[in-house]
Amino acid sequence: MDTSLVQLLLLCAAAFFAGFVDAIVGGGGLIQTPAALVILPNLPVVNVIGSLKIPAFSGTAIATVQYLRKVAVRHELVLLICSLAFVASFAGSYLLTLVPNDFMKPVLLVVLSVVAVYTYTKKSFGQHSEHTLTASTELALAAIAAILIGFYDGFIGPGTGSFLVLSFVGLLHFNFLKASAHAKLVNLSTNLGSIILFLLKGKIIWAIALPMACCNALGGFVGARLAIARGNSFIRIFFLLVVVGTLLRFLWDVVGR
Helix, strand or coil, rough: CCHHHHHHHHHHHHHHHHHEEEEEEEECCHHHHHHHHHHHCCCCCCHHHHHHHHHHHHHHHHHHHHHHCCCCCCCCHHHHHHHHHHHHHHHHHHHHHHCCCCHHHHHHHHHHHHHHHHHHHHCCCCCCCCCCHHHHHHHHHHHHHHHHHHHHHHHHCCCHHHHHHHHHHHHCCHHHHHHHHHHEEEEEHHHHHHHHHHHHHCCCCHHHHHHHHHHHHHHHHEEEEEEEECCCHHHHHHHHHHHHHHHHHHHHHHCCC
């Protein structure tokens, strides 16, 4: 499973940009995962996905630290959803080692189309936090989202950060900055669940994972600082760009081939 220097440099460049985008609004896997699959066409997909969880974790960890310095989080909410997301991601990664996952892409194509249209037309989406839900309703919605998205992250992965941000904004009425901070914590849990499973299965290629992890972490640091400095309007624009990019990617996978 050797890689050339050129391949490694391309992977590291993709990892940096993925970490930068992911820190702002999530969706870094939409850059990192397709790039790795193209650059490493001869490696088993499960090994590529497993290896990418290491840089994904490092970049998210760096970005999370930056957010937590500036944004207050709901600790009881975070504890619940991170625990659920961890277990769900572990289960999703286990399933990835057993079956193909292409059947999910048509579903995601429809979902992302709705998200893009709604975010573009509703200018106030994610600009302000609203407290219109009871505590029990908020916890229930957050728990459902954590389980579904956590499983998706372990099973397929790309776009998880964006789906988490969308859940916090659309279901819990957080603003984009607050949603991004909470999403990073949950994404750490989903990445950790997958990493443990792939470690147990021996699917991680460390010669690829560690250099990419350093570059992804650097991108995460830069992206988080920029997002915090520019605020909700900037994150909303970036969110739209990532959602449209995700939509085009899945559209190509579903009908382009």
